[in-house]
Amino acid sequence: MKNTRIGVLALAALFVGLVSFENFDGGSIKGKVVPPDGASQVWALSSTDTLKAIINQGMFEIQNAKAGTYKIYIDAVEPYKDVIKEGVQVTEGGAADLGDITLQK
Template sequence: MKKASLNFIAVLGLSLGLLAFTTIREGGIQGKVSPVEGASQVLAVAGRDTLRAAVNNGSFVFSKVKAGTYTVLVKANVPYKDATVENVAVTDSATTDVGEIKLLQ
């Protein structure tokens, strides 16, 4: 009886230990800015969380993004104006493409 109890406790402890290390699936956000030289930084904001990504050759990528709804802010270089894309939905294990964001002068 004592051995069965110890085996049960061992199996229970192992099961809980494995559950503690389950992977958290995260998504991403990607897109393009045009003109290519129009911006150098993009922000993704959800509540108090703010993520930053650099713009490389007109493209940006946010990786390891928690699921939720984000506002994407493009910080434009002079003479262009900042741009905003609202309600960008990110789901687990998927990358959301916001497409091409055209900056105005």
């Protein structure tokens, strides 16, 4: 009986260890801001996550995003207006490509 309990506890510990260290691929969100110098950074907001990336030469990529729906906020510089894109879907291991995002004055 004692050996059975030890065996069950060992299996339970192994299972918890495997689940705890599950591989997380995450997803990404990328896009291009036009004009390239019109924005400085981009934020991705979900109900459980807030992520940020710098915009470099108009290009950005937010990495390690959990699967879910995000609101994207592009922080424009004067004289351009900020942009908000809602409903951006991220899948595990996938890339949500927003394409070209043209800033308005």
